[in-house]
Amino acid sequence: MLLADPTPGLDTGDTAWLLACTALVLLMTPALALFYGGMVRTKSVLNMIMMSFVSIAVVTVVWLLAGYTLAFGDDAFGGLIGDLDHLGMAGITPASLTGHVPTLLFAAFQLTFAIITAALISGAIADRARFGAWVVFTAVWTLLVYVPVAHWVFAPGGWIVSKLGALDFAGGTVVEVNCGASGLALALLLGPRIGFKKEAMRPHSLPLVLLGAGLLWFGWFGFNGGSAMGANGLAAAALLNTQAAGCTGLLGWLLVEKRRDGHATTLGAASGAVAGLVAITPSCGSVDLLGALVIGLAAGLVCSYAVSWKFRFGFDDSLDVVGVHFVAGVIGTALIGLFATAAMTGGASGLLHGGGLAQSGKQLVAIVVVAVYAFAVTYGIGWAIDRVMGFRAPADHELRGLDLAVHAETAYDHGVLGHGTAATHATVLAHTSDKASTA
């Protein structure tokens, strides 16, 4: 092996951990596909899953060609955007290092974050988006929204991290607030599903939702633990904080459901766990275990109410990207201002650890700027796509279900009727003989 020579400065333990974390976080997007897929009706489950899967492909290509350099290249302009030196990953070799790990690995790890953030938005526009429009949207959105925000918060020269001094360990703003505000913009742009608030749009498979939530939880250890960028005590603390908040989020949501609705539900358990995990994402590297328990609980309690806001305000955020991801992302990012401890951050501390209100102010600025930017630019991108190619699926496609209309497939075949006859071979043969005759 040519590459087996030791690279000076490379830490093999850190590298091994981040390689594993990259795989863990990549799995979160198929997990999200199941989580979302189970929540929609039978007629559009494949389309819902497909929106996540195609995000993996589109965002990867965009990221490798231009996204990485704009997000993590040297700062080009006032902490707002990276330079173009590494277009197509130019100039980065297997020996290039970011910290103690290969730059190629760092780019791959950050890529998995970009993928899931784009995929998360799809939950806000379930059952009613043109597939082609979604493909175009994920590409443009990654470049115009995800990449700048990632630069502001995650890149060493980014203005939020270096000038403002807000803390966001693993993406409470970059991932959660970002996808929530973007999801809201698209939900408003596309309008509600046909039958919203009148028809029962029940989840078609709660076992799929729970399977997806479980795999998301598993992947989240890589998401938050990997954000320590090394195999060290901070990664361990982030990982344990993640577990703590996921659990109190789950319990908090169930507590509300039991008191309010009379039943603790499986969808509530999955949603509460995700809410807690979302909230601890920005804060897992800056709070102690007690802080993590409280942050998760707060997210579970608040989000269990926040998911009903869409009915009150009349916007169809179908799978509660706003109610769970945005709200919990805001909670977790804001509560850093209370619970941050110097033992974790090595510097800044929150109100409850003698740091006053300064950190809270920085956190709120970061939340507002990212939310407003994401909402405004996403709305603009969505509007442009709608004008050019139409973003919303035709009504008859929506009513029949996008699975059949868009993908020519159905998810389930349980009955004894309607197996059809095999036209495939005849079709294929016809095509090949056409080609042969014109060749």
Place this chain on the structure above:
Amino acid sequence: MKLITAVVKPFKLDEVKTALQELGVHGLTVTEASGYGRQHGHTEVYRGAEYRIDLVPKVRIEVVVEDEDAEQVLDAIVAAARTGRIGDGKVWMVPVDSIVRVRTGERGPDAV
């Protein structure tokens, strides 16, 4: 001949089948069905949003019997399907003009 149709609670199917077998009825058709009478469904809760599920799952059992057995079979079905609570279902009977066994071509009571 009579066609007896029973729409009953799904968990009562085995008891109805047993009661029919004891009477010597050796064929029946069962279909999964949904409907409502006075029971009118139930409520499910997803993320705090309540949904009224109007249609209640039922099974529909159909048997064709000779006229002299019809009342006895009908009573047996009713007795087996009854829980005494709302939603126990309905059983009805209509005359059958003709019936054919597909395999042999037999007609009338021989085909039952």
